[in-house]
Amino acid sequence: MPDQPPTNQHLIHTDVAIVGGGIAGSTAAVLLQNSGINALLIDPHEVMPKDFRCEKFNRDQMQMLERLGISEKIYDACTPIKDVWIARKGKLVNQLDYPHYGFSYETAINAIRSYFKTPKKFLASKVKSILVNGNEKKLVLSDGREISAKLIILSNGLNPALRKQLDIPQTMLSKHHEMAIGFDIEAHNQNEFKFESFTFWPEKHSKNLAYFTAFKSKDTFRVNVFGYWEKSDPFLRKLQSEPETSFNTLMPSLQNIIGDFKVTSRIHIRPVDLYQNHPENCDNVVFVGDAYSTSCPGAGTGTSKALADVGILCRKYVPKWLEQETIDANLISQFYHDDEKLKSDADSFNQAYFLKSLTLDKSLIWGARRWMRFFYHLGKGVVSGMPNGKEGIKNPKLP
Ligand SMILES: Cc1cc2nc3c(=O)[nH]c(=O)nc-3n(C[C@H](O)[C@H](O)[C@H](O)COP(=O)(O)OP(=O)(O)OC[C@H]3O[C@@H](n4cnc5c(N)ncnc54)[C@H](O)[C@@H]3O)c2cc1C
Structure with missing residues (x-):
C-alpha cells in the first residue's frame, strides 16, 4: 500500500x-x-x-534500547548513576558498581x-x-x-x-500482586545525600516491605517503595499525612543510614495486578x-x-x-x-x-535465602572497605 x-x-x-x-x-x-x-x-x-x-x-535495559537504535536521546534525558549503596537487615553492607539511569x-x-x-x-x-x-x-x-x-x-x-x-x-495470576509507591525527597537542612542511589532491604521480612530505593533523577531524589500491603493497611493511610514518620517506623534504621529527609512531592500509591x-x-x-x-x-x-x-x-x-x-x-x-x-x-x-517470596515467605529456605544475600553483600562490603571501596557486579536485576 x-x-x-x-x-x-x-x-x-x-x-x-x-x-x-x-x-x-x-x-x-x-x-x-x-x-x-x-x-x-x-x-x-x-x-x-x-x-x-x-x-x-x-544497564541491561539501556543495552536493549541501544540494540533498538533509540538509546541516544534517552541517555540525554536520563540521569546517569554509577553505583548503589545497599542496606540489608538494618546495616549498610555494600557499595556496588551498578550503572543505572534515573528518569521520569x-x-x-x-x-x-x-x-x-x-x-x-x-x-x-x-x-x-x-x-x-x-x-x-x-x-x-x-x-x-x-x-x-x-x-x-x-x-x-x-x-x-x-x-x-x-x-x-x-x-x-495474582490480584493486587504488589503495591508501588513513588515520591521525591530531599535531605534535611539543605544537607546533601552521600549517595547517588541507595537500596534498603527490610530489617525484618514480616513487615511486607520488599524494598525502598532512592536515586538521583535530574535535580531531585526520587524514591520508589515496593511491598505487599492491603489497600486498607493503616500504613498506607498514614503515609499521606505523616510520610516521614511512617517510613521511619517501617524502617527504624533508615534515618541512621541516610540521615533525616523530608518528602517534597505528592505520594503516588499504585496497586498492581x-x-x-x-x-x-x-x-x-x-x-x-x-x-x-x-x-x-x-x-x-x-x-x-x-x-x-x-x-x-x-x-x-x-x-x-x-x-x-x-x-x-x-x-x-x-x-x-x-x-x-x-x-x-x-x-x-x-x-x-521470586520477589514476593523473598519478602514474605516464612519458610526456612526463604529465610536462608535472605541471610545468604545479607552475608554475600556484607562480605563483599567488608572486603572492599565499604563505603569507599567498590565491588562490581554484572547487571543484577535486584542488587
Ligand atoms: C508504579 C509502577 C512502577 C513501575 N516500575 C518499573 C520499573 O522500575 N522497571 C520496569 O521495567 N518496569 C516498571 N513498571 C512497569 C512498566 O512501567 C510497564 O510495564 C511499561 O511501562 C508498559 O508499557 P506499555 O507501553 O505496554 O504501556 P503504557 O506505558 O501504559 O502505555 C499505554 C499507552 O496507551 C494509551 N492508551 C490507552 N488506551 C488507549 C486508547 N483507547 N486509544 C489510544 N491510546 C490508548 C495510554 O494513554 C498510554 O500512553 C512499573 C509500573 C508501574 C505501574
Whole structure:
C-alpha cells in the first residue's frame, strides 16, 4: 500500500495502526518507521503527560534500547548513576558498581517519540472501538474518524476496554500482586545525600516491605517503595499525612543510614495486578507490552518485556506478515510462541514471584535465602572497605 499520510478525512488507511504510545507503542512506531513501513501511532497525548510508571533503567535495559537504535536521546534525558549503596537487615553492607539511569516515565517516552521523522505518523486521539470489517479491522476514534489497517498493534497498556470489546479472555495470576509507591525527597537542612542511589532491604521480612530505593533523577531524589500491603493497611493511610514518620517506623534504621529527609512531592500509591491476556485467536490484532501481560514493578521487568515484545515483533514478524494477503490469528500466533518472547515473559513472571517470596515467605529456605544475600553483600562490603571501596557486579536485576 502506498504511504498515505493521515488527513482530516473521515477514513484513514494505513498498513499498521499502533494503539497506545507508551514505551511499547512508541518504540514500535519508531522501529517500523525506520524499516520504511507505513505505520500510524494513535495516543490521546501528543506529549506524554506525567505518570507514575518505570523510573529507572538498568544497564541491561539501556543495552536493549541501544540494540533498538533509540538509546541516544534517552541517555540525554536520563540521569546517569554509577553505583548503589545497599542496606540489608538494618546495616549498610555494600557499595556496588551498578550503572543505572534515573528518569521520569514521560521524559523517556517523549525522548523515544522524538525519533519520529514525520509528525504525520502520530494521531492525537483515543481509540473508542474496534470494528470487524471482513478481512480488515477498523478503529473508530473518539473524534469520529476511522482507521482501516491490515495489522493493529494493541499497546494500550492497562486499559481493558478494547480487549473486552474483542472478547479476549484474561487469566488473573495474582490480584493486587504488589503495591508501588513513588515520591521525591530531599535531605534535611539543605544537607546533601552521600549517595547517588541507595537500596534498603527490610530489617525484618514480616513487615511486607520488599524494598525502598532512592536515586538521583535530574535535580531531585526520587524514591520508589515496593511491598505487599492491603489497600486498607493503616500504613498506607498514614503515609499521606505523616510520610516521614511512617517510613521511619517501617524502617527504624533508615534515618541512621541516610540521615533525616523530608518528602517534597505528592505520594503516588499504585496497586498492581499480575495478569495474562489470551489474544491467540484474534485475527489482525497483536497484543504487546502491558496489553499482553503485566509485570511486577518491584522486579523491574516491565519495560524489558515491552521492549523485547516490540523488538521481536517489528523486526522479525511484521515485515513478512505484511507480504501476506491477510494477517490471521495463525500467523500472529508465531509471535506469541516465539522462543525469545516466551523466555522474556517467563523471566518477568518468575522474578515477580521470586520477589514476593523473598519478602514474605516464612519458610526456612526463604529465610536462608535472605541471610545468604545479607552475608554475600556484607562480605563483599567488608572486603572492599565499604563505603569507599567498590565491588562490581554484572547487571543484577535486584542488587
Ligand atoms: C508504579 C509502577 C512502577 C513501575 N516500575 C518499573 C520499573 O522500575 N522497571 C520496569 O521495567 N518496569 C516498571 N513498571 C512497569 C512498566 O512501567 C510497564 O510495564 C511499561 O511501562 C508498559 O508499557 P506499555 O507501553 O505496554 O504501556 P503504557 O506505558 O501504559 O502505555 C499505554 C499507552 O496507551 C494509551 N492508551 C490507552 N488506551 C488507549 C486508547 N483507547 N486509544 C489510544 N491510546 C490508548 C495510554 O494513554 C498510554 O500512553 C512499573 C509500573 C508501574 C505501574
